[in-house]
Amino acid sequence: MQTHNLGYPRIGSKRELKKACEQYWSGKIKLHELLEIGKKLCIQNWNIQKQAGIDLVPCNDFSYYDQVLDMTLTVGAIPKRYNQIAVKSNNEQDLYFAMARGYQKNGLDITAMEMTKWFDTNYHYIVPEFYKDQEFQLFSNKILNEFEGAKQTGINAKPVIIGLVSYLLLGKEKEEGFNKLDLAKNLLPVYIEILKKLEQQGAEYIQFDEPFLALDLSDKAKETFRFVYKEIRAKFPKLKFIIATYFDGLKDNLSLATSLQADVLHIDLVRNPEQLEEVLATIPNNLSLSLGVVDGRNIWKNNFEKSLKLIEKAAETLGSERIFIASSCSLLHSPCDLDVETQLNSEIKNWLAFAKQKVEEVVALKELASGTTDETFLNIYTENKNAATSRNNSSLIHNNSVKQRVNAINEKDTRRKNSFNIRKNEQHKALKLPLFPTTTIGSFPQTKEVRSWRAKFKKGELTTVEYDNLLKEETKRTIKWQEDIGIDVLVHGEFERNDMVEYFGEQLEGITFTKYGWVQSYGSRCVKPPIIFGDVSRPKPMTVYWSQYAQSITQKLVKGMLTGPVTILQWSFVRDDQPRSVTCNQIALAIRDEVADLEKAGIKIIQIDEPAIREGLPLRKADWQNYLQWAVRAFRISSSGVNDEIQIHTHMCYSEFNDVIHNIADMDADVITIECSRSQMELLDAFAEFKYPNEIGPGVYDIHSPRVPSKEEMVHLLEKAQAVIPANQLWVNPDCGLKTRHWEETEKALKAMVEASKQVANSLTKKELVNQ
Structure with a gap:
């Protein structure tokens, strides 16, 4: 042996x-x-x-x-x-x-x-x-x-x-x-x-x-x-x-x-x-x-x-x-x-x-x-x-109230009040966005200063008030910069967050964290997955404070930014003593509560990122439908508790969509943003062939590379997108969040992105729009 x-x-x-x-x-x-x-x-x-x-x-x-x-x-x-x-x-x-x-x-x-x-x-x-x-x-x-x-x-x-x-x-x-x-x-x-x-x-x-x-x-x-x-x-x-x-x-x-x-x-x-x-x-x-x-x-x-x-x-x-x-x-x-x-x-x-x-x-x-x-x-x-x-x-693992709530989920909990065709009219009236609206995926560059503030706060070298004031200044600066360059739907930048999964995991019961439990995601990018050891619940709001603050300092729309239940599940080390679908539903209910609180706080656009839905697909096609059924259902549980005029976005990156496009559509997000720039819009073909009914933002800027694309390059990508997707369904955005990038390259790229959006929008005549 x-x-x-x-x-x-x-x-x-x-x-x-x-x-x-x-x-x-x-x-x-x-x-x-x-x-x-x-x-x-x-x-x-x-x-x-x-x-x-x-x-x-x-x-x-x-x-x-x-x-x-x-x-x-x-x-x-x-x-x-x-x-x-x-x-x-x-x-x-x-x-x-x-x-x-x-x-x-x-x-x-x-x-x-x-x-x-x-x-x-x-x-x-x-x-x-x-x-x-x-x-x-x-x-x-x-x-x-x-x-x-x-x-x-x-x-x-x-x-x-x-x-x-x-x-x-x-x-x-x-x-x-x-x-x-x-x-x-x-x-x-x-x-x-x-x-x-x-x-x-x-x-x-x-x-x-x-x-x-x-x-x-x-x-x-x-x-x-x-x-x-x-x-x-x-x-x-x-x-x-x-x-x-x-x-x-x-x-x-x-x-x-x-x-x-x-x-x-x-x-x-x-x-x-x-x-x-x-x-x-x-x-x-x-x-x-x-x-x-x-x-x-x-x-x-x-x-x-x-x-x-x-x-x-x-x-x-x-x-x-x-x-x-x-x-x-x-x-x-x-x-x-x-x-x-x-x-x-x-x-x-x-x-x-x-x-x-x-x-x-x-x-x-x-x-x-x-x-x-x-x-x-x-x-x-x-x-x-x-x-x-x-x-x-162990008594650490079990929470009977969480188990009872999961068992009580019904079909109504998995559906928006009305279909997308009805919702989109309500949203267009409420949001008043232009053709080819621009946005970003969520995070903005986290500089050494931002990371040092977090480290000092954790060490007790900054008080909560001091830390909040520093983050508020950074958020205010980022909001104003987005306003100045003409981005349509703003984000607050997520400067208070360490990682898109870790940040939520730290605020949920039934999850713990390590200090050095890093694993490689790509290149030099490492993540520290949460450890889901027990039943998951949300003791209090997680993102409302910062979303509400950001919206209070601008007349423009600010997106609420959440990580979806399947992605939190996939990017965690998950307990192996119960089905993954059960754990996912527990997380979905926690996110549902957060979505409801964001709506109450006046946030009209809420993004629930699900980059890991395609990743979680079993390797054998015979096993796909069982997974997709509970994964899509978990997303819908998290997103369906709001009124029609609230626009739900989701984001996916580095996935092949052809085989699961029906299931992506079943998620029923009002807007989906996807990675498309490295593939030169090839990933969009699946959405075009399927005649994807909802709105879509194909990424025009590869954030995983330090190179800055030109305006002309982004115009070319948008024209390729417009050739297969109706213009009134298209959004303009980067491939992913900008947390790992530097400000200099981010500013150049996003300015070019906004200019590209305006150029393509201006090139369309009223007749062409009517035809689409």
Whole structure:
């Protein structure tokens, strides 16, 4: 029996990588300093796992931005628009960051590559761009260098490589007339070159991440899997290959996965424990099985009793020598280390495990399954059992009034008073907005000063009155600036908020927070997910004070800004002792109460952000409808308690909408704003083909990149939008909130956005409007 780990968080327990990258981007440190910090984090991560007792420690799971982008650079799949950067830049790291973030200096203005969600997680990856007959080459030696670095540290590590087929499936065809899987024959020689060099360096095991084996696959995809792994095995009879699947069960792809001539097949027994029986019944005699029993995506302690039953069942069938024990997926989705949390409620802390502790759990499970008599591990088992009992019986978890209210939800609670056709007339009369109204998604840049005020307030160095006065001045300045440039619907800027989920979680019962429980969302962007441990309720209003203040200092409309129930659920670590739908309804009722209070306070437009609805979609289409039914219903519970003239907005970003457009429409938001700029309005096609009835704001400004788009660029995007969506349904807005941007670039971009809106509106004649 052996242990391994599929991947480890790279950001550092106190976000050292985030800070280093941002310092490099701002010119505060040199490239060699950034690379040195990255090297130290790699060595630290390798040693944590080695010292814990992991047999196969992963390498190449580290990344300065994104593992998919790493692979894109490695195989030379560099879009041609970056050729000039490759020539002008002194290092591949700047080319790499330009592909992720865009590039706007040295006389060049180049857009970033598209970004989207990594399966059903809140992690974002950079989407590879593919062209017909595209050629590939070994461009970057990152995989080889990290393996050598581990070797020098005294670890014969296991390189982790995104499998060739999954890499192609993660990408996007950028021209018509071909299937991206046709590129497998062109890409395979580069993979073979990498494997040859790793074998020469002394690699023994290679982990190929092939998560698409847990998804619905076309016949062509299945054929490509067979072709690729047959070729790889023929070239490397001695290398040991682990094919890692995760986020769901193999199901109808089981026979395909077991036929790929790997040495070890990894399965996710957290997401789909039911698959074990079928896998054991069909697995070939020459294939070992890796059991993903420690949850890589949540923070609860492993239930050793349940995991050991699975391990023992597998060992009885295959023999312990063919069993590997592992995390269910990469620990990228977990915070780094629970040990640094000194302020958590001790009872709740005893229920938790972060990445470092999960690695220790993997090792403990191996020892316990092997029949150890070592008292250290026997004591660990007893402590684990006691923690599970403590959690089940804790008075912190249950609130009967919340349970009763959820059980009392009826159909009336999920419907607005009238249909959108009636509501829109009431809203147009009440709001009196122009054609192509402009707004932003919510947050404005949080400067060092704003963040320092929050830190001082938390430390007690500022009184509540002093802190409020500082925030009021910043809010007043932001409101006036929006008025001055001509934005139609204003936002207060959210300077009082740390994060769009954390801010609400801190004010809801049944939720707690960590100090250092950060996980990577994209690039240097990290989030600190709430921990939903019990029944959720809202003891008092959460946003009314600041929304009411902002509205009191302007004659223009100010949006109330809320985060929706599904997004709070998806972007939290959620309790696993009841269905997620029940927890979501609890949150929905809390948001419903907040919406009602905003209406009473005179707020006429209320935005309930739901960027995570599409993200939460199960990986298998057969499971979609059940999820969509309760997710859409939860949104409607949160939004339906107001009068017709109150305009409800929602926001979604980095999602593919084609397959779920009917469900998006069923949410019945009066206005939806979506990310569209990186895809050059491609995402709007689904709304156009469906003839989406409500109003829509396709983003014209990519806020995830520091480059500032020109007015002409935004005009072009708006004209593309107008070509498929009637002008009287269109809003104009950025892709997302502006919290992470700097004021200088924000001011330039939003001024250009307002000018673009006016230019397009003025270009329409009355006749054209009548025709639309």
